Amino acid sequence: MxxxxxxxxxxxxxxxxxxxxxxxxxxxxxxxxxxxxxxxxxxxxxxxxxxxxxxxxxxxxxxxxxxxxxxxxxxxxxxxxxxxxxxxxxLKPMSQVIALDPQARTVTVEAGVNYGQLCPTLHEKGFALHNLASLPHISIAGACATATHGSGVKLGNLATAVSALELVTANGDILNLSRERDGDTFLGAVVNLGALGVVTKVTLAIEPTFMMRQDVYEDMPLAQLADNFEKIVASGDSVSLFTDWQNKRISEVWVKRRVEKGDTSKAKPEFFGATLATKNLHPIAELSAENCTEQMGVPGPWYERMPHFRMGFTPSSGKELQSEYFVARKDAVEAILAIERLRDMVSPHLFISELRTVDEDRLWMSPCYQRPSLTIHFTWKQDWDSVRKLLPIIEKELAPYEVRPHWGKLFALDPAQLQSRYEKLTEFKELVKKHDPRGKFRNAFLARNLYG
Incomplete structure (x- = not known):
């Protein structure tokens, strides 16, 4: 930086x-x-x-x-x-759902729409998205442009739902791209980092609506995760593991899975050494779960379970910093243990860490490009001076695993190293040059990280 x-x-x-x-x-x-x-x-x-x-x-x-x-x-x-x-x-005022095509199973929205606005409407019409991020308040266009994600060994990031895009390019022309028609150009444009132009419309793949339940477990021994990682992360459609890296434990495991209507089955009282929670929990155990999505195995619509935080609850600004790193899922346990060794350096500056899986994709600038991934997320206390010093240490520990940072969060990775992790970067820059030859949409971030 x-x-x-x-x-x-x-x-x-x-x-x-x-x-x-x-x-x-x-x-x-x-x-x-x-x-x-x-x-x-x-x-x-x-x-x-x-x-x-x-x-x-x-x-x-x-x-x-x-x-x-x-x-x-x-x-x-x-x-x-x-x-x-x-x-x-x-584009915040441009927040209309333009078209829902039940036969093609797609929905097209203006770029100002956020997930909290779209999801209830989709559900009412009998449809759903394949996955959601922790927060429902983020814009669809922005989330896809930065490869923001939810969790699931078989679920790609949010951008993998995109089937078509409309952009205004640097000369003011309208560019329409679709997965079916535009092949590699489309794959390069979805995770666009804001470099190609102004996205005005997004078309997403949808599927029939479904119900989900969410069960939370407490205090999983880290040894269980090391020995049974694949079984644990595949135990639900979406699984999140929260830890402060202390006491060799995962403090909370959130297991979200699809259920049929009328399912009254009970969760097992024990899960790989963790015990079933007896009340709704916040990822940070000391905080109220008031704004968290319903847990305790209570079934509900997909969009009220996949996010961690309720769509109808929009608290004020949060004093925090965030970093997140992607490694190949085959290296997940080694990478987790590498961070755990830094626990006494990391924990004093941390609110919580979250571990999630994301399936691979073919989107050129996605951190999951051709690589099923584990993400290691840090929600930091808002002390930039301390975090700034920690990030290079964390990145050095994760270097053997060719770590890729989340584009929208804090990282310190050397631009040359970052660029080497994206094999389609040259093609992406050629695509950018074609549609923005004078760098109208290039800023300091892009200049530093893609061209530095």
């Missing part, structure tokens, strides 16, 4: 962020300092020049009139991936 980015992050932390529960929604207005910030308040954007768009025609006009700009979504990224020093365009 360069000096300018570090100073901005540090200044934000020293200035403080609005207090409130962990995990929330992006701010809709500048902070008390008068600057636009991200959701957590740790990053201050380089300009307040923010314009709202209500139509594709407005977007085209705005793009033509500006030599440099970025799209600003729900601001759930913790780094400068969406930053601009010139101008932002927001």
């Amino acid at each position: 360069n000096k300018r980015t570090f100073l901005k992050l540090s200044a934000a932390i020293l200035g403080g962020a609005p207090g409130g529960p962990l995990f929330g929604k992006a701010p809709d207005a500048p902070s008390s300092s008068g600057q636009l910030t991200n959701w957590a308040g740790n990053f201050r954007y380089s300009t307040n020049n923010l314009h709202q768009a209500t139509s594709v025609e407005q977007i085209q006009k705005f793009v033509k009139e500006h030599d440099s700009l970025k799209t600003l979504g729900t601001r759930h990224c913790f780094n400068d991936i969406a930053d601009s020093s010139h101008a932002f365009i927001s």
